[in-house]
Amino acid sequence: MMNKEITSAQLQQVYDLGCLFALQKLSLEEALEKLVGSLDMNQTSATNYMHNFEAFRAGKVYKRAMGALSYEIFLSRFYKDLSVSEFERVMESVELHLEYRWSKSKAKHLEIRTLVDSYKVKLASQVVSPIYPDEVHEQPTELIEGAIRQVTINAYERNPKARAACIEEYGATCQVCDFNSEAKYGDIGKGFIHVHHKVDIATIGESYQVDPINDLIPVCPNCHAMLHTEKPAMSIEKLKQIIDNDKVN
Ligand SMILES: [Zn+2]
Ligand SMILES: [Zn+2]
Numbered sequence: 230m231m232n233k234e235i236t237s238a239q240l241q242q243v244y245d246l247g248c249l250f251a252l253q254k255l256s257l258e259e260a261l262e263k264l265v266g267s268l269d270m271n272q273t274s275a276t277n278y279m280h281n282f283e284a285f286r287a288g289k290v291y292k293r294a295m296g297a298l299s300y301e302i303f304l305s306r307f308y309k310d311l312s313v314s315e316f317e318r319v320m321e322s323v324e325l326h327l328e329y330r331w332s333k334s335k336a337k338h339l340e341i342r343t344l345v346d347s348y349k350v351k352l353a354s355q356v357v358s359p360i361y362p363d364e365v366h367e368q369p370t371e372l373i374e375g376a377i378r379q380v381t382i383n384a385y386e387r388n389p390k391a392r393a394a395c396i397e398e399y400g401a402t403c404q405v406c407d408f409n410s411e412a413k414y415g416d417i418g419k420g421f422i423h424v425h426h427k428v429d430i431a432t433i434g435e436s437y438q439v440d441p442i443n444d445l446i447p448v449c450p451n452c453h454a455m456l457h458t459e460k461p462a463m464s465i466e467k468l469k470q471i472i473d474n475d476k477v478n
Contacts, residue, residue, distance in 0.1 A: 248310075264278070280293070290328075320345060324345065327341065401447060425445065426439075
């Protein structure tokens with residue numbers, strides 16, 4: 230352990246200093262001066278904490294152990310302060326550390342492992358805008374896509390502003406089969422929907438401007454996959470017809 234008697238108020242300050250140090254807004258000397266001077270922490274513990282923060286932000290392994298309380302406080306702060314991808318980097322770093330500890334001493338650190346797993350669950354439930362495996366690589370941030378040479382339908386489907394406008398118009402309910410994720414799964418399903426781009430790529434010119442209401446339509450992941458079984462994608466009407474025919478049979 231680094232410093233058994235450290236309090237959670239002190240760990241909050243360690244976190245603040247650690248982040249400033251990792252972002253190079255504070256030199257190691259300045260950070261240590263504060264930790265050793267005002268928190269009465271020993272030089273070695275303080276140095277180890279700072280190096281751990283560097284590793285957290287870089288997604289790299291760190292070797293010095295920390296107590297469970299440190300993890301509790303740091304992970305909850307990181308989760309609040311960082312973007313999803315930055316937080317994932319922190320988790321990667323903790324995983325690497327746990328592997329390292331395991332290789333050295335066969336220590337499982339169950340308490341820390343449980344904590345890390347609970348954050349994994351939280352992260353998984355945050356995904357509201359899934360990326361289709363066979364879909365793409367570009368994400369235009371503006372509604373007007375003028376002069377884009379390699380346009381892809383999928384980029385339109387993932388354009389966040391256009392998506393939001395489309396969902397606001399139609400609701401997060403599948404416009405083919407009426408599936409609503411929240412109705413089925415409760416809170417965790419709220420707002421979960423794909424957005425399909427109805428306009429054939431061949432008809433799209435160079436300065437095409439996506440119309441979120443006429444060109445886009447919310448569909449559930451299953452219907453979305455079915456629409457894309459044809460190239461160009463089949464029409465909404467055709468898929469509805471297929472579903473209706475199936476009911477009759
Ligand atoms: Zn559907
Ligand atoms: Zn689509």
